[in-house]
Amino acid sequence: MTTLEGVLAEVLDLPVDDIGEETGRDTTAEWTSLAHVQVVTAVEGAFGVTLTTREISEVTTVGRLRAVLRTKGVSA
Amino acid sequence: MTAAARWRELLRSGRRPDVRVRLLGSFTMDAVLPHLGTALADLGVVAEITAGPFNQIVQECVDPRSETAALEPDVLVVWPRLEEFWGEGGLDEVASAATMAAGRLCARLVLVLPATPVDRPLGAGDASNPTGVAASAASARERVRAAVCDAPGAVLCDAEETVRAVGEQSAYDHRLGVLFGIPYTELFLAAMGQSLGRSVALALRPARKVVVVDADNTLWGGAVGEIGADGVDLGPGPGEAYLAFQDHLLGLRANGVLLALCSKNLEEDVWAAFSRREMRLRRDHLSAWRVGWRAKHEAITEIAAELGVGVDAVVFVDDSPAELAEATAALPGLATVAMPADPVWWRAAVDTAALDRLPPTADDMARPERLRQDRDRDQLRQTVAPEIYLKDLEIWVEARDPEPADHRRLAQLVLKTNQLNLNGDRLSGQRLAELCASPDHAVRLVTVGDRFGDYGQVGAYVLELGDRTTARLGLFLLSCRALGRGVERAMVADAFAVADRHGIGTILATVEERQRNEPARRFFTSLGCRVGVESTVDAVDAPSYVSVRESGVGRG
Numbered sequence: 001m002t003t004l005e006g007v008l009a010e011v012l013d014l015p016v017d018d019i020g021e022e023t024g025r026d027t028t029a030e031w032t033s034l035a036h037v038q039v040v041t042a043v044e045g046a047f048g049v050t051l052t053t054r055e056i057s058e059v060t061t062v063g064r065l066r067a068v069l070r071t072k073g074v075s076a
Numbered sequence: 077m078t079a080a081a082r083w084r085e086l087l088r089s090g091r092r093p094d095v096r097v098r099l100l101g102s103f104t105m106d107a108v109l110p111h112l113g114t115a116l117a118d119l120g121v122v123a124e125i126t127a128g129p130f131n132q133i134v135q136e137c138v139d140p141r142s143e144t145a146a147l148e149p150d151v152l153v154v155w156p157r158l159e160e161f162w163g164e165g166g167l168d169e170v171a172s173a174a175t176m177a178a179g180r181l182c183a184r185l186v187l188v189l190p191a192t193p194v195d196r197p198l199g200a201g202d203a204s205n206p207t208g209v210a211a212s213a214a215s216a217r218e219r220v221r222a223a224v225c226d227a228p229g230a231v232l233c234d235a236e237e238t239v240r241a242v243g244e245q246s247a248y249d250h251r252l253g254v255l256f257g258i259p260y261t262e263l264f265l266a267a268m269g270q271s272l273g274r275s276v277a278l279a280l281r282p283a284r285k286v287v288v289v290d291a292d293n294t295l296w297g298g299a300v301g302e303i304g305a306d307g308v309d310l311g312p313g314p315g316e317a318y319l320a321f322q323d324h325l326l327g328l329r330a331n332g333v334l335l336a337l338c339s340k341n342l343e344e345d346v347w348a349a350f351s352r353r354e355m356r357l358r359r360d361h362l363s364a365w366r367v368g369w370r371a372k373h374e375a376i377t378e379i380a381a382e383l384g385v386g387v388d389a390v391v392f393v394d395d396s397p398a399e400l401a402e403a404t405a406a407l408p409g410l411a412t413v414a415m416p417a418d419p420v421w422w423r424a425a426v427d428t429a430a431l432d433r434l435p436p437t438a439d440d441m442a443r444p445e446r447l448r449q450d451r452d453r454d455q456l457r458q459t460v461a462p463e464i465y466l467k468d469l470e471i472w473v474e475a476r477d478p479e480p481a482d483h484r485r486l487a488q489l490v491l492k493t494n495q496l497n498l499n500g501d502r503l504s505g506q507r508l509a510e511l512c513a514s515p516d517h518a519v520r521l522v523t524v525g526d527r528f529g530d531y532g533q534v535g536a537y538v539l540e541l542g543d544r545t546t547a548r549l550g551l552f553l554l555s556c557r558a559l560g561r562g563v564e565r566a567m568v569a570d571a572f573a574v575a576d577r578h579g580i581g582t583i584l585a586t587v588e589e590r591q592r593n594e595p596a597r598r599f600f601t602s603l604g605c606r607v608g609v610e611s612t613v614d615a616v617d618a619p620s621y622v623s624v625r626e627s628g629v630g631r632g
Binding site: 010011013033034036037038040041042051052053056057 | 081084104106107251252256258261262
């Protein structure tokens with residue numbers, strides 16, 4: 001099954017175990033603004049959802065991404 | 077795997093880049109980088125790619141101390157968007173800055189012809205407005221196309237084509253545009269990566285010269301050996317696709333591609349099918365053929381040798397995956413096109429980088445006819461003694477200063493000539509144009525012919541006049557089609573005549589060792605030069621059997 005951690009691990013090129021709820025743009029060097037675009041594109045593709053512009057600008061941690069996915073009926 | 081992940085792996089693989097590419101654009105070009113990098117890798121180009129700062133195209137192009145200038149790129153990719161360069165002359169200014177920068181940096185330019193913006197104040201009425209968005213974009217695009225096509229060595233890549241291919245709805249991502257300056261979807265960027273990759277390859281490599289086609293189920297439906305010439309399918313119905321494919325082949329031929337046939341059949345069966353009234357491709361369109369039962373890689377190797385090209389200049393079209401695999405395994409430089417089992421899909425099959433080519437020069441277009449003349453020459457050679465042959469050819473040589481219209485041919489000679497090539501320097505088209513205009517250099521373009529026809533513009537050299545006491549050969553090239561006919565001696569004699577007009581009696585040259593330039597080393601050694609060392613070239617006269625035409629006393 002596709003997990004949010006799995007998607008992020010591939011995009012950010014990090015081990016899955018290094019990805020936690022607090023992993024985010026402020027704490028992870030790999031999570032650059034270009035990587036953020038790739039994170040959003042990969043998450044949308046993997047879970048079949050579309051984020052709004054505001055949501056894209058706000059999902060700066062794994063926890064926030066998971067919360068936004070939950071509002072769209074996805075538990076990842 | 078995403079393009080970004082693949083690109084990351086390629087960078088880690090320790091590969092040694094052979095070309096440096098710089099991306100400049102009016103949006104975040106970092107987003108384009110992995111797509112172009114992976115597309116180039118698939119085309120066999122190992123590139124080091126960097127993206128310039130956001131929306132700084134003109135600044136990066138005009139400032140000689142810019143980051144881009146310091147990188148000394150081999151290829152400059154410039155992608156302006158009409159959204160950022162809307163208004164009178166905006167796009168023209170970018171194109172002109174890019175062309176000048178590429179010239180100054182001796183880089184090849186790949187300029188993206190931007191797509192028409194999507195915003196239409198008049199909505200459906202825009203189509204009726206001669207000064208509307210669509211009309212203004214079209215005229216800006218065409219002005220830039222015309223200007224950049226004239227710049228030697230520059231290649232255009234049309235973003236509009238890619239928008240059309242993926243669809244406008246799937247091309248733009250306005251969310252990412254607002255937040256990150258990346259107004260496009262991954263889907264569109266991936267497609268543009270492919271398209272840009274092909275354009276970059278087109279700017280770097282000579283086009284393939286020969287298309288070798290199989291016969292059964294490639295030129296017609298069915299096996300002629302089994303169902304006979306009258307039985308093979310040429311339509312009406314599914315077989316019509318083969319006729320359309322034949323028309324496509326004739327279009328290639330009209331642009332200078334040599335067509336050849338390679339078929340496992342009895343020759344009489346094949347020619348019987350060729351004489352079918354419906355056939356568009358005729359036997360006399362073929363520059364070579366091998367019909368028989370040997371392995372196809374052997375036949376292709378022979379065809380290439382007969383046509384005087386390397387196998388890396390050949391594209392092989394066959395419907396059989398086994399034949400294609402056999403040929404590719406034996407001949408790694410060969411490119412292949414698989415004719416699909418349902419022939420109506422041939423258009424997708426021929427949409428491949430191996431068949432990409434720039435608009436042909438007059439010289440390219442004359443190639444199939446030149447080959448026919450070569451056959452006549454061969455007949456003469458077989459009937460007379462070698463010492464009489466050269467005299468009987470009535471060879472003539474004409475050297476002259478190139479006109480601007482000749483610059484593309486000059487650039488092409490620099491890119492394509494391997495054997496009689498003094499130093500293998502692949503000067504860019506822009507650099508060549510500068511040399512042609514320079515008072516400190518004499519550039520000469522050499523046309524050769526004989527009683528059977530023209531060889532075309534086959535030779536060129538550059539003489540650096542330097543301190544006006546000695547001259548140096550900067551370039552010396554002669555296409556292999558004119559080798560062994562005393563033309564190179566006539567060119568050296570011309571170089572001495574040009575030097576003499578400047579009061580210079582000594583010409584120096586450094587003949588370098590390159591992979592395939594043994595003929596150049598042999599020739600210059602015969603004129604007293606040493607390989608890898610700057611040496612004085614012996615003065616020579618043109619051979620007695622070569623007549624030198626004197627129309628070319630120009631600025632030199």
